[in-house]
Amino acid sequence: MSEVNLLTFGEPLVMFASQDLNLSLTDSTHFRKLLAGAELNVAIAAKRLGIGTEYVTSVGNDLLGIYIKKSISELEIGTHYCYTDETHQSGFYFKQRVSQGDPSVYYYRNNTAAANFSQNFLEDINFTGVKALHVTGIFAATSSNNFKVIQKLLSLAKAKNIISFFDPNIRLPLWDSKELMVESLNSLAQQAEIVLPGISEGKLLTGLKKPSEIADFYLKYSNRTRLVVIKLGSKGAYFKNINGNQGYISGFQPPRVVDTVGAGDGFAAGLISGIIENLSIEQSVARACAIGALAVSSASDNGGYPTRFELERFMEKVNEN
Template identity: 50%
Template sequence: MAEFLTIGEPMAVLASSNPDKSLVDATDFEKFVAGAELNVAIGVSRLGHRAEYISAVGQDPFGKFIQKSLAEAAIGNDYVSEDAQHWTGFYLKERVTHGDPATFYFRKNSAAANFDSHVLDQIDFSDVKIAHLSGIFAALSENDLSVLRQLNQYLRDAGKFITFDPNLRPVLWDSQAKMIKVTNELAKNADLVMPGINEGKVLLGSDDPETIANFYLDQSDYTKTVIVKLGPKGAYIKQRNGDTQTIPGFYVETVVDTVGAGDGFAVGLITGLLDGLPLDKAARRGCAIGALAVMSPGDNDGYPTPDELTTFMQVQQH
């Protein structure tokens, strides 16, 4: 069984190859696998840790593509079911040279949005060291919100370490008020919460890292650590004992695509913890992989192998 476990919606992404052209005008696209939690599983596996992914796909070409990609990435798919009644989600993504790319989703009523909760009863949690959850799965449907809450409870009952990334996707929610309420409630169950600084403005009305950290530490006895992702500036860490640190970011000469950077941070942090690194060094690894992510066009193809990560971090130190 895997050391790492996550649940999410896998998607195919058709990413434009035409820089700074709108999705209306773009004519050339590349196909990648995507989905925030799947991105993290791919990165964790690429760095040599056993990862298990929970989800559902349709019986369609995108579903087959995702199943094939999971196998190639050596990610466990014992809990990825096929749904003959619903399709696999996908989305279109712009190619931009500055800022965040526009995206357009085709995922309503997808196979993942209709995930069968009985699958959770089959899961073997015995070897899991870290489980990573995000707010995206909860946004897909009321069914998936119930599933995520149930999985959260199973993980707590099993005494597993839970990381939570809000991963706000306003377009998927019925209202911003519901998104804020549910996302902050879900964060209460995590041992470690990792919001982005811009997410803090939405979720609690502040982009001050310490204010954001204090909010999540104060709202739950479970949460012992909050790491606020600061984008190119790195990350701010605050622990329940009051210790704080700011971890610097890594220099990036050319930004190709910002999608996947936050998930890259999660990859670095989680694998660092699995490797026994101190929290600050794990977060530093997270910053490195976030930087590598923005230099590649796919959501996760910039995530490194162990040798690539070592080389990048060594070069940046000089």
């Protein structure tokens, strides 16, 4: 196994993306099969930057599961911990194609293989050389079992001195109630070193409005959290760490806007890569913003993520202007 710097856990999904512009999913008849899933998007974006990455999950022993594992392997992302579940199916969803705004999506992910990820699998994982762990609220929301898996992972990261990143990535339909979601996601955030909500997520989870107030909420009520980075969409991002260092990083103008899905995951990968490489917070957040801008230029959830060369060229060109 090649050196692994990043571990990310999640539910991979097969996306059937409509090719019929501005038609409803009901009326669409032409679809393209693609790989999707928030945490997998992060793995793809990180790998394109040259970060050794292992993706941990369970898939069904079905056509979609075989496609998922084959596609991940072709992307040169580690599949050593991509387990096959003989009794549960793989998840998938349909995605509308629109000329503007957010597309409609429809999920089939109830009681999937990933939702039944065995906690016993954690004993198989070799954490040697791993520098970062990335988890989200999506995987935690798929089942009570997976919520415990995330708790255990964050505990392991602390014990093994691995930097833990937590993205709330709110998917309200996956939770039994808004109250349970808020309580659960905030409890997981308190166990992570680096928390990166979107501004709307931060407002919903804390009841606060200003980025500085949201950051203080997570920094003050956790003995573990040392950095909060709040995504502000096209405006960039705000960060604050445990030492009081804070600031705004301006967003980058994307080449074009095709689809905003996956931008936050690209942002996460950029931040993770910068932290792993010991860049300053400002440099890491700027890299995150740049990848987020490039991500929206593709109709695929993860097709717009740049290579390192493409990223550096994009950032240099913006700085020149």
